[in-house]
Amino acid sequence: MLEIQQLGMSFGGVHALSGVSLAVEPGRIYGLIGPNGAGKSTAINAITGTIVPSAGRILWHGRDVSRWPQHRRARSGLARTFQNLALFHKLSVRENVTCGAIHAHDDAGLRAAVDAALDDFGLAEVADEPVNVLSLGTRKRVEMARATVAKPKLLLLDEPAAGLTGSEITEFSTRMREFRNRGGAVLLVEHDMSLVMSLCEHLFVLDFGKLIAAGTPIEVRANPAVQAAYFGAGDDADH
Numbered sequence: 761m762l763e764i765q766q767l768g769m770s771f772g773g774v775h776a777l778s779g780v781s782l783a784v785e786p787g788r789i790y791g792l793i794g795p796n797g798a799g800k801s802t803a804i805n806a807i808t809g810t811i812v813p814s815a816g817r818i819l820w821h822g823r824d825v826s827r828w829p830q831h832r833r834a835r836s837g838l839a840r841t842f843q844n845l846a847l848f849h850k851l852s853v854r855e856n857v858t859c860g861a862i863h864a865h866d867d868a869g870l871r872a873a874v875d876a877a878l879d880d881f882g883l884a885e886v887a888d889e890p891v892n893v894l895s896l897g898t899r900k901r902v903e904m905a906r907a908t909v910a911k912p913k914l915l916l917l918d919e920p921a922a923g924l925t926g927s928e929i930t931e932f933s934t935r936m937r938e939f940r941n942r943g944g945a946v947l948l949v950e951h952d953m954s955l956v957m958s959l960c961e962h963l964f965v966l967d968f969g970k971l972i973a974a975g976t977p978i979e980v981r982a983n984p985a986v987q988a989a990y991f992g993a994g995d996d997a998d999h
């Protein structure tokens with residue numbers, strides 16, 4: 761469904777991504793992991809169109825979307841959340857979630873889709889509250905609802921569990937398995953290794969912008985290059 765070929769991104773002299781190739785199929789949960797600064801957010805930004813990559817191709821259902829604007833990619837089924845939430849703070853929860861679906865529905869369908877997303881993420885009771893009065897966990901659920909309201913085919917999540925409580929993380933995992941079971945694919949960027957190991961079926965590991973390993977969680981955990989990337993230089997994987 762998604763195929764990335766030799767993706768590269770440079771910021772001045774910093775090679776945030778170099779020669780990264782990977783593929784994503786429907787109905788699976790993937791993890792994209794690596795130490796701080798490895799290029800994980802840059803990869804999500806390039807796939808969803810927040811940035812234009814310096815090299816390589818992004819094939820989505822066989823079409824090269826590398827230069828498509830992000831709204832066009834969103835409309836074609838690529839949805840995301842942001843590492844540092846990107847909500848409209850003064851707008852209500854309902855208004856924020858509606859923003860994720862205006863391209864996908866007529867007026868009647870829009871209202872129904874937003875109500876369903878608010879229910880799915882336990883947001884019905886706060887639907888009319890402005891986002892800036894809510895807890896971090898609730899605001900993260902608003903972003904998840906906005907990202908999923910238009911029923912995307914691939915959901916790219918940048919550290920969705922950071923700052924969540926244990927029960928919120930369990931709830932998050934349940935929602936993601938439901939999404940996967942309905943045929944959706946997830947690419948999860950996350951530092952919480954117990955969450956990554958329990959939720960993801962396949963992992964990609966970045967280090968200094970390069971893909972250093974890919975495989976099942978068990979294969980990746982046993983990979984010496986991965987162990988060196990996380991522990992070799994004294995990095996703390998669970999920062």
Ligand SMILES: Nc1ncnc2c1ncn2[C@@H]1O[C@H](COP(=O)(O)OP(=O)(O)OP(=O)(O)O)[C@@H](O)[C@H]1O
Nearest residue numbers: 771774776794795796797798799800801802803843
């Ligand atoms: N807009 C930018 N301008 C300059 N450098 C950037 C920019 N965005 C990212 N970088 C650099 O690219 C590299 C990769 O950054 P990126 O944010 O993708 O890492 P990450 O894997 O998401 O890290 P973290 O786990 O800390 O979120 C880093 O060296 C970062 O400083």
Ligand SMILES: [Mg+2]
Nearest residue numbers: 800801802843
């Ligand atoms: Mg990041």
